[in-house]
Amino acid sequence: MLVIGERIxxxxxxxxxxxxxxxxxxxxxxxxxxxKAGADALDINVGTRVxxxxxxxxxxxxxxxxxxxxxxxxxxxSPSLEVVRTGLEVACKRGKAIINSTTGQPDKLEAFMALxxxxxxxxxGLAIDENGVAATVDGKVEIGMRTVAAAMEAGVPxxxxxxxxxxxxxxxxQAAPGVVLESIRQFKLLSEPPPxxxxxxxxxxxxxxxxPLINRTFLVMAIAAxxxxxxxxxxxxxxxNAMITxxxxxxxxxxxxxxxxxxxxxx
Amino acid sequence: xxxxxxxxxxxxxxxxxxxxxxxxxxxxxxxxxxRVGGESSLPFIRFEGETPLRPVVAMxxxxxxxxxxxxxxxxxxxxxxKSPADWARKAAExxxxxLICLKLMGTHPDLGDASPAAAAKVVESVxxxxxxxxxxxxxxxxxxxNEVLPRCSQAAAGEKCLLGAAKVENYKTxxxxxxxxxxxxxxxxPIDINIAKQLNILISEMGFPFDRVVMYQTTGAxxxxxxxxxxxxxxxxxxALSGDKMMxxxxxxxxxxxxxxxxxxxxxxxxxPDWGDETTRGIYWEYATAVxxxxxxxxxxxxxxxxxxxxxxxxxxxxxx
Numbered sequence: 398m399l400v401i402g403e404r405i406x407x408x409x410x411x412x413x414x415x416x417x418x419x420x421x422x423x424x425x426x427x428x429x430x431x432x433k434a435g436a437d438a439l440d441i442n443v444g445t446r447v448x449x450x451x452x453x454x455x456x457x458x459x460x461x462x463x464x465x466x467x468x469x470x471x472x473x474x475s476p477s478l479e480v481v482r483t484g485l486e487v488a489c490k491r492g493k494a495i496i497n498s499t500t501g502q503p504d505k506l507e508a509f510m511a512l513x514x515x516x517x518x519x520x521x522g523l524a525i526d527e528n529g530v531a532a533t534v535d536g537k538v539e540i541g542m543r544t545v546a547a548a549m550e551a552g553v554p555x556x557x558x559x560x561x562x563x564x565x566x567x568x569x570x571q572a573a574p575g576v577v578l579e580s581i582r583q584f585k586l587l588s589e590p591p592p593x594x595x596x597x598x599x600x601x602x603x604x605x606x607x608x609p610l611i612n613r614t615f616l617v618m619a620i621a622a623x624x625x626x627x628x629x630x631x632x633x634x635x636x637x638n639a640m641i642t643x644x645x646x647x648x649x650x651x652x653x654x655x656x657x658x659x660x661x662x663x664x
Numbered sequence: 665x666x667x668x669x670x671x672x673x674x675x676x677x678x679x680x681x682x683x684x685x686x687x688x689x690x691x692x693x694x695x696x697x698x699r700v701g702g703e704s705s706l707p708f709i710r711f712e713g714e715t716p717l718r719p720v721v722a723m724x725x726x727x728x729x730x731x732x733x734x735x736x737x738x739x740x741x742x743x744x745x746k747s748p749a750d751w752a753r754k755a756a757e758x759x760x761x762x763l764i765c766l767k768l769m770g771t772h773p774d775l776g777d778a779s780p781a782a783a784a785k786v787v788e789s790v791x792x793x794x795x796x797x798x799x800x801x802x803x804x805x806x807x808x809x810n811e812v813l814p815r816c817s818q819a820a821a822g823e824k825c826l827l828g829a830a831k832v833e834n835y836k837t838x839x840x841x842x843x844x845x846x847x848x849x850x851x852x853x854p855i856d857i858n859i860a861k862q863l864n865i866l867i868s869e870m871g872f873p874f875d876r877v878v879m880y881q882t883t884g885a886x887x888x889x890x891x892x893x894x895x896x897x898x899x900x901x902x903x904a905l906s907g908d909k910m911m912x913x914x915x916x917x918x919x920x921x922x923x924x925x926x927x928x929x930x931x932x933x934x935x936x937p938d939w940g941d942e943t944t945r946g947i948y949w950e951y952a953t954a955v956x957x958x959x960x961x962x963x964x965x966x967x968x969x970x971x972x973x974x975x976x977x978x979x980x981x982x983x984x985x
Contacts, residue, residue, distance in 0.1 A: 556674075650903070650908060651857055651858065651899070651900070651903050651910075651911060652858045653858050653910070654858075655862060655865045656861075658865060658869075659861060659865050659908075659910045662865065662868065662910070663907070663908060663910060
């Protein structure tokens with residue numbers, strides 16, 4: 398399971414303040430904290446408090462700040478091709494990057510896949526196209542298929558592709574999680590080697606009570622359906638414990654009495 | 665874009681490299697050093713990764729002359745079994761051992777109950793007799809091992825030996841000794857992969873480095889659980905190659921010890937007239953067990969019969985060429 402730490406995002410107040418003040422310390426501290434908690438990769442998102450015109454520069458600064466403390470993969474999170482390119486330039490100087498993300502319109506796919514090929518980066522493909530978020534299993538799988546085909550066309554290996562079925566808040570559409578679970582199963586059949594499947598987990602409990610419980614229950618269900626990457630908060634210890642246990646129960650890791658500790662010590 | 669997906673496995677992990685033996689430049693007196701592990705694929709599958717270091721053949725030497733070994737084996741070893749130093753020297757100089765596995769069976773309360781000081785003397789004599797790296801293995805009697813092994817560890821301090829065996833219920837004394845005297849350590853689990861992993865975690869929690877641990881998951885001989893040993897080792901290796909650092913230790917197998925317990929190896933022609941030549945049957949039994957375990961990912965194979973050991977070395981040469 399690839400855990401992509403979500404906390405380096407300008408939407409969080411501490412990181413947003415640091416980006417505006419150009420103070421690397423809180424950013425680097427958060428990077429290290431997430432890695433220590435078991436993150437395999439870190440999401441980098443400048444957020445919305447930075448004016449649009451300054452986001453390229455902000456991404457450059459933020460990625461550089463994180464790159465100084467880790468060579469783990471960085472997930473460059475922006476819908477803008479230019480902002481993503483800037484992040485990749487910095488991130489790929491020392492280590493790997495994942496583009497987060499492209500949507501499924503043909504022109505977007507073509508442009509972002511070319512970028513992924515150029516930098517040898519992974520790429521997240523959202524189940525969104527010109528008609529918005531695909532609401533049905535068929536709709537999500539169709540965009541997924543288009544994304545995998547675009548990757549093949551561009552020479553991006555299919556195991557560098559991370560399909561994101563899009564998780565919506567459960568209090569907005571209660572049928573959506575079931576649709577996501579079935580989409581995960583079908584995504585895995587699209588190619589050989591299969592694409593990875595990733596979710597932005599925290600969105601599920603947006604505005605709901607019992608957020609951590611909702612997040613970890615769904616994460617376990619999604620792992621059982623084939624999810625192998627997740628953008629979430631690795632500092633949520635119970636969430637990580639549930640994830641580690643789910644992988645254990647699926648026989649993906651070897652049991653030992655100290656299996657929770659073993660997972661963390663292996664990082 | 666290729667039409668067919670590439671069938672190669674892509675592994676993310678690799679096995680730790682463990683060094684046994686220290687020469688004069690590192691504070692020891694060994695004339696050769698053995699390095700094992702480092703695999704980044706299943707054994708000898710070169711198109712998926714590397715098997716950079718050849719598996720090694722250790723010969724088993726006891727501190728006391730074995731009395732119950734089958735005649736075929738006893739005759740092949742001859743008089744040297746009366747002296748651990750002579751036995752080790754012959755294993756090194758004539759039988760081609762890469763390292764010596766000194767088993768301190770004579771310290772077992774039921775097999776002579778030799779004192780820790782006597783055992784340490786044996787260790788010193790073997791170190792003097794040969795420049796090969798040394799494995800020092802107790803009698804697997806926990807209480808006695810806890811007295812004997814620290815003394816032997818001290819006697820061999822700086823020689824970077826491999827000491828065994830630590831068990832889940834008895835590991836702290838040996839870990840502390842190995843840490844203090846610079847040795848590596850064998851973790852012994854009774855053919856149970858979960859316990860093997862747990863033991864590695866416990867050892868690492870004491871601050872002992874991963875790259876000084878070798879796993880002994882118990883060996884089953886041909887006809888006596890070989891398949892089970894094979895699958896346990898293979899499963900552990902697959903986990904390690906997939907990134908489980910708690911399973912990324914090289915593996916040692918006690919091949920001779922197990923193979924020569926099989927009735928097929930030790931029965932005489934008088935007892936079993938239909939089983940073929942008794943002078944070669946046991947050697948084949950030991951050799952067949954060893955080559956099978958090579959394919960499961962064994963890194964150190966401890967052998968008893970000189971001919972089985974030399975045949976195994978030839979097989980390793982072929983697999984590595």
